[in-house]
Amino acid sequence: MNFKKRLFILLVNIFVLTPANADQHITIGAKLLGAGWQGDNGSVAGSFNSDEGGQLAFSAAYSQDKFYTALSLQSGDYKFKGTAPDQFTQSGRVSVSNTSIEHREFDLLAGYYFWDHVSLFVDLKNVNNVWANNNYEQDFSGLGFGVTGFIPLKGDFTLFGSAGFVGRGDIKDSSDVKVGKGSSGALEVGAVYQLAQNGSLNFGLRFRSYNFEYLDNTKQDYSINALFVGYNHSFTL
Numbered sequence: 001m002n003f004k005k006r007l008f009i010l011l012v013n014i015f016v017l018t019p020a021n022a023d024q025h026i027t028i029g030a031k032l033l034g035a036g037w038q039g040d041n042g043s044v045a046g047s048f049n050s051d052e053g054g055q056l057a058f059s060a061a062y063s064q065d066k067f068y069t070a071l072s073l074q075s076g077d078y079k080f081k082g083t084a085p086d087q088f089t090q091s092g093r094v095s096v097s098n099t100s101i102e103h104r105e106f107d108l109l110a111g112y113y114f115w116d117h118v119s120l121f122v123d124l125k126n127v128n129n130v131w132a133n134n135n136y137e138q139d140f141s142g143l144g145f146g147v148t149g150f151i152p153l154k155g156d157f158t159l160f161g162s163a164g165f166v167g168r169g170d171i172k173d174s175s176d177v178k179v180g181k182g183s184s185g186a187l188e189v190g191a192v193y194q195l196a197q198n199g200s201l202n203f204g205l206r207f208r209s210y211n212f213e214y215l216d217n218t219k220q221d222y223s224i225n226a227l228f229v230g231y232n233h234s235f236t237l
Contacts, residue, residue, distance in 0.1 A: 024064045024237040031057040031230030033206065037078045037103070039222020041086045041095075048085060048222075053078035055103070055226070066113040074105040085129070085222060087136050088171070088179050088214045099133040103224070111148065118149040125166050125184070127210070135174075140182050140210070142169020156194040160202075163187050171212060180214035190228070198236075203229045 037050040055076030062069050079100045087094040104127070111121030123144035130137045146164030153159060164186045171180040190204015209223040 025062070025234050026237065027059075027061045027063070027232050027234045029059045029061075029202075029230055029232035031059070031074075031202070031228050033057060033074075033076070033226040033228040035076065035078075035206075035224050035226035037085075037101075037222060037224045039085065039210075039220065041083070041093075042219040042221070043086075043093075046083065046086070048080060048083040050078040051081045057105075057228075057230070059232075066119075067111070068113075068119070069110045070107070072105070072107040072109075075102065077102050084131075086220060087131060087138065088212070088216075088218070088220070089136070089173055090175075090177055090179060092216055093214070093218055094136075096131060096133060099131055101132065102130045104128040104130075109146075117151065118147065121146050121148065121164075123164055123166070125169070127184070137174035138179075139172045139176075140169055140184070140212070141172075142166040142182075142184075144184075146186075150192075158192040158194075159190075160192060160204075161187075161189040171214070178215075180212055182210060182212040184208060184210045192232075198234045200232050200234075201229070202232060203227075 033055040035053050035055055037053055038048065040047045053076060055074050057072060057074035059070060059072040077100050082097055084096045084099050085101065087096055106126040107123055109121045109123040111119045113119040123146060125144050126139060126141040128139050144164050144166035146162060148162035150158050150160040166184045168181050168183060170178055171182050173179050186208045188204065188206045190202055193201045195201055206226045206228055212220045
């Protein structure tokens with residue numbers, strides 16, 4: 001059974017098992033991330049660091065009692081003067097320099113609060129990179145797992161954090177041909193300030209790392225770390 005089918009079954013079980021009279025909420029949000037992309041192509045003089053970059057993210061979440069599902073879309077451009085992340089193709093590694101890369105992330109997750117302030121979740125993740133110099137496209141996708149939690153403070157502030165991991169996902173080229181395997185890890189910490197009954201401001205730090213191993217046994221590691229600020233608005237059903 002593939003990842004999408006597993007996640008679909010999980011989402012169906014969530015709605016079936018949750019009481020019909022449970023509190024239901026929809027939350028939409030936007031987030032601006034000032035981010036840097038750095039890493040190593042696994043070769044001599046293969047390190048790289050973006051000169052400019054950042055992302056804009058949009059999210060939508062549905063919660064019902066202790067269950068929740070969420071969708072997140074994130075996109076941004078990173079410019080590299082000099083060495084850039086190598087492209088890994090069916091015919092081998094292609095070195096790239098002086099280009100920009102559009103980096104896009106998609107997450108579809110489902111979770112449950114097993115404890116009052118702590119939940120566990122599963123995450124269907126896809127990462128898409130497109131190089132501007134030749135429009136080469138590469139995808140990384142896999143099923144992830146994680147934990148998230150929050151600590152209410154006095155006043156209108158709440159601390160939050162989450163950690164997740166995707167293991168042994170497929171890496172495919174623009175022709176949808178598998179060129180390797182990869183894993184990724186993420187950590188996000190921050191605070192929420194309640195502006196009004198349904199509106200809140202959030203800010204913090206986000207760290208994400210990627211470890212790729214290609215079919216020719218070469219490797220590439222990189223991280224995209226960011227400061228972020230965002231706004232969420234909730235609706236009660």
